[in-house]
Amino acid sequence: MPTSKSAKAPDMPAPASPAGKEGRKLSNFLCFAVYSTNLAFGRAYKPILDALGLTYTQYIALVALSEEDDQTVSMLGEKLFLESNTLTPILKKLESTGYLTRHRDPADERQVRVSLTPAGRNLLLDVDPGGTLIAATGLGDDFPVVQQTVTRLRDNLLRAQAEPEKS
Amino acid sequence: MPTSKSAKAPDMPAPASPAGKEGRKLSNFLCFAVYSTNLAFGRAYKPILDALGLTYTQYIALVALSEEDDQTVSMLGEKLFLESNTLTPILKKLESTGYLTRHRDPADERQVRVSLTPAGRNLLLDVDPGGTLIAATGLGDDFPVVQQTVTRLRDNLLRAQAEPEKS
DNA sequence: TGCGATTTAATCGGATACGATATATATAAG
DNA sequence: CTTATATATATCGTATCCGATTAAATCGCA
Numbered sequence: 001m002p003t004s005k006s007a008k009a010p011d012m013p014a015p016a017s018p019a020g021k022e023g024r025k026l027s028n029f030l031c032f033a034v035y036s037t038n039l040a041f042g043r044a045y046k047p048i049l050d051a052l053g054l055t056y057t058q059y060i061a062l063v064a065l066s067e068e069d070d071q072t073v074s075m076l077g078e079k080l081f082l083e084s085n086t087l088t089p090i091l092k093k094l095e096s097t098g099y100l101t102r103h104r105d106p107a108d109e110r111q112v113r114v115s116l117t118p119a120g121r122n123l124l125l126d127v128d129p130g131g132t133l134i135a136a137t138g139l140g141d142d143f144p145v146v147q148q149t150v151t152r153l154r155d156n157l158l159r160a161q162a163e164p165e166k167s
Numbered sequence: 168m169p170t171s172k173s174a175k176a177p178d179m180p181a182p183a184s185p186a187g188k189e190g191r192k193l194s195n196f197l198c199f200a201v202y203s204t205n206l207a208f209g210r211a212y213k214p215i216l217d218a219l220g221l222t223y224t225q226y227i228a229l230v231a232l233s234e235e236d237d238q239t240v241s242m243l244g245e246k247l248f249l250e251s252n253t254l255t256p257i258l259k260k261l262e263s264t265g266y267l268t269r270h271r272d273p274a275d276e277r278q279v280r281v282s283l284t285p286a287g288r289n290l291l292l293d294v295d296p297g298g299t300l301i302a303a304t305g306l307g308d309d310f311p312v313v314q315q316t317v318t319r320l321r322d323n324l325l326r327a328q329a330e331p332e333k334s
Numbered sequence: 335t336g337c338g339a340t341t342t343a344a345t346c347g348g349a350t351a352c353g354a355t356a357t358a359t360a361t362a363a364g
Numbered sequence: 365c366t367t368a369t370a371t372a373t374a375t376c377g378t379a380t381c382c383g384a385t386t387a388a389a390t391c392g393c394a
Contacts, residue, residue: 011208011300013310024291026231026246030304030314031208035227036248037321038205039351041178041198044324046352048177057380060202064193073343079193081203084343086381093379110342110389124191133177137197138323143180146316147197153313154204156305157211206381213382224350240373251373253351260349277359277372 034150044133052123053097059127061090065100065116066124072111081158099123201317211300219290220264226294228257229283232267233291237280239272248325266290 011031012024026032042056049059064079065071073084073091080087091114094100099120105111139146178198179191193199209223216226231246232238240251240258247254258281261267266287272278306313 013301013314024230025234026227027318028314029227029230030306030310030317031212031300032227032230033314033317033321034201034205034208035223037317037324038201039248040321040324040328041201042351043328045177045198055379056202060193060196060199063191063196063199067192074341081206082381085345085383088344090380104343108342108390112343127177133198134180136324136327137178137320138327139197139320142316143197146320147180147195147200149309149313150197150200150204150317151194153304153306154200154207157204157207157303160303160305161207161210209381222349241371249351252353252375255374257350271359271373275360275372279373 030153034153044136048127048133052126054123058090058094061087061094062099062116062120062124065114066121069115070113071115072105072113074111076114094120197320201320211303215294215300219293221290224257225261228254228261229266229287229291232281232283233288236282238282239278239280241278243281261287 011029013028045056045059049056052059054062060080061076064076067079068075073087076091077083077087091100091102091112095102098117100117101115102112105113134143137143178196180195212223212226216223219226221229227247228243231243234246235242240254243258244250244254258267258269258279262269266284268282268284269279272280301310304310
């Protein structure tokens with residue numbers, strides 16, 4: 001572990017300036033770009049999802065559930081990068097509103113199998129038929145590239161955490 | 168503005184397949200890429216910030232404060248894309264730990280001026296001297312481009328929300 | 335077979351986000 | 365000068381995230 005005296009921020013590329021405070025601006029942090037973009041997406045979705053009585057996380061969970069029936073909480077968590085402590089309350093709420101069903105797997109009572117109801121499946125069809133948000137991104141033809149690049153960034157970050165250390 | 172009847176997801180590029188359920192997968196959502204990357208960044212920062220007793224948002228707030236003294240809560244909120252309902256509790260906590268000062272502006276008692284203490288400024292110098300997270304992004308030379316692209320995406324989304332409608 | 339170790343959800347507490355509201359101060363109108 | 369309006373924070377309730385713990389079921393292996 002190098003006892004560097006440059007105290008560079010963890011999230012920035014090689015400093016253009018001599019690594020002083022100049023480069024330590026919020027606008028140079030990739031993590032902040034992602035953080036604030038996530039906030040912006042949440043706000044963009046809000047009016048659309050409010051009309052359906054869904055939160056953003058609930059919507060994402062329904063989309064993940066639409067991909068496959070009878071998923072366990074763990075399987076869903078792997079897709080969403082969340083764990084049962086976050087998912088359980090959300091799934092219970094979506095169950096209470098009738099968009100999904102939850103029941104213990106008879107073959108292994110530890111697991112809970114979750115499936116969309118027809119109501120839940122129909123709800124997803126109501127989300128933004130016009131696709132206004134695509135235009136709102138302003139990315140045009142770059143859309144797929146950005147999507148792929150951000151996904152790669154995510155996977156890189158998670159892989160780095162999984163590895164104990166890479167010399 | 169295409170009045171599609173395909174019930175396309177709001178967040179996806181033109182569907183490769185006939186816009187059926189095939190394209191409605193989580194992995195095709197740009198918003199989910201950003202959402203999950205934000206989670207990944209939070210987890211990557213956790214061990215670093217835990218050692219300093221800071222949360223991610225607290226750290227971001229300190230960085231923003233390091234750019235300028237005597238900022239009001241509103242000014243800080245503009246930089247962080249947050250409002251007083253979120254910032255006030257965070258600033259109070261950072262004040263209680265001695266990393267910043269808060270006091271009403273004598274010239275306008277409605278405003279609260281916030282400044283880093285020397286302890287707060289020193290704390291920022293301790294963050295990840297090695298810059299391990301830069302490597303963890305795995306972006307290499309693309310780092311600045313990705314940073315800029317994501318920032319542009321954020322600004323586009325926010326601008327689209329600010330506009331009432333674009334015919 | 336029996337029992338400790340592992341696995342899966344769920345629960346609990348702390349820390350954000352954010353809409354809605356409240357409070358205090360400042361400004362404007364008359 | 366006095367009230368109505370506007371502005372800047374703060375408070376409150378709801379919904380995530382997440383670490384730590386708990387509870388129940390299953391598995392491993394002597």
